[in-house]
Amino acid sequence: MPNFIRGYGYQGGGSREGWGRYIAEANYGRDLKEALSNPGDWGFSITAFGECLPYHENKISLNREVLDIYGLPTLIMDAEWKTNEKEMRKDMTAAGAEMLEAAGLKDVKTFDDGGNPGLGIHEMGTARMGRDPKTSVLNKWNQVHSLPNVFVTDGSFMTSASCVNPSLTYMAFTARAANYAVEELKKGNL
Amino acid sequence: MDRREVLRVSSLILGYSLTAGTAAALLGGCKADTARDWIPRTISNKEADLLAEICETILPKTDTPGAKDALCHRYIDEMVTNFYSDDEKNNFKSDLKLFDDKSKEKHSKIFIALNSNERESILGILSDEAKNSQRSDKNKSHIFSTIKQATISGYFTSEVGAKGGLCEFLPVPGPFKGCIDYSTVGKAYVL
Known part of the structure; x- marks a missing residue:
């Protein structure tokens, strides 16, 4: 049994690399153009989205000490992931890899970039x-x-x-x- | 490249990491001014001539259009003008001198006076430098990398570059076909 409550979902898909793939390489000239005229390797990735529980402590408030250029108060954003979200992230990562491997994908790599509150848009x-x-x-x-x-x-x-x-x-x-x-x-x- | 960074950016835009200014320009709809009487806004005319030749060496005209046809140097001037801070503008202009400095050192001529083989050799030196500097300081983009990524993004986001034959331009990819003969795909891929 997972040690968190509520749930999460995945979004993702596969695509071939486009012209961006040679940006970081050192090549240039005719070779570069030749390479760019073909689509690149296939990649497939999924990203998980999870629910953040309704914590009273996660809040915004007005900062009347620091004013913006119009003389209005600025915003203090005070939010964090807590144990439930962190545990959920572990499960998302493991289950994502498990699904991809079960689907026959090779070289599956997982990552957790922290995803600060607000990045869900x-x-x-x-x-x-x-x-x-x-x-x-x-x-x-x-x-x-x-x-x-x-x-x-x-x-x-x-x-x-x-x-x-x-x-x-x-x-x-x-x-x-x-x-x-x-x-x-x-x-x-x- | 840092895998985490790649994955992060790939889910956002294009599948590779760009420096902040280039990414902002791309997302901000930066495009080259096609006016006949164009004058550069941030760099000088001389610097624009140099930049045009650098871009052309990166993406030369072959049976498909080159960087000059796609006005990549104008795109870069536009990018630097609108998306770089004053410090970054100054750095860009002073770093641009590297191309002439290296050319004089190796061939006793400025970059635009070199033939295409010599120009390529200068780019070779600077691309090696860029590789090494990337290793030592991930936060600073070497001038070669800056120009290269802006040339490529300027080229492929221009009409000349997108329709010039290097890739197949599909503004709207069309219907989803789940099962097609792979040989019919060709080199179609979209931005």
Whole structure:
């Protein structure tokens, strides 16, 4: 049994090397052109994406000591991977290699580049959804607990950064929140 | 090359590592100015002439277009102008002198006065230097490597280079065919 909770997925594929492969080599001239006129070797790689659990300690806050050029506070980003993510990474690596080898690939090499928080590109969290205003910012309708006329429908309502692309989920939640807002407006509640 | 670095960059862009300025230029849509009355923006006219010949030695005109046809030297001037810091610009210009320095040392002439064999020998010396300097300092790109990677990326991202026959230009690769006769593939590959 793996010693972590939640899950991960893989993305990847195979391709042939293009003209970039000779950039680091020392060759030049006719030889280089000849070499560049043919496609290079095949390569195949997969990359794993895993879920980061919803840690309260992983947070952003405003830094009022350091201001930007407009005199506005700058951002302090305070986040780290914890044991669950680190254990998951080990499993991702081992299972990835196992799959590739089982598929008949040779010379399988694994690596773990650390992948700091933020490199997944899909920003999630910081205005989390929840039932309790003491521990969350938004209610189940993406509505700010303390400010009913404010809805937050980007990725910030998510409590954890899951392992799949979240954009469609953002859109679905946005449609749902907008629908709710319109109905509440019609009822005169907003 | 560092495998980790290769894999990291490959998942991002193209399958190989570039220096920051070249990668930024490539992603930033840097392209050569094709105007008839072009004047270089950062390097001097003389430096542009030298650079054009260096690029041409790296990718000479054969039965397919060369680096000069693809205006690689203009691409590089554009790249240096828009994507290099002031320090990097100065370093680029002073490092460019290496080509003339080596040419004078070996053949008592400046680079553009050399014949093609002599030019290739100078590139040979500098490419060896580049190899050694890469080993000693991974963070600093030797002028040969800088020009070579910019020449190749400038060439293949230009219309002349992409359509000139060295590769088969496929702007949209088309449908996915899971099982085809390998011999029909030819040299098609896309950026």
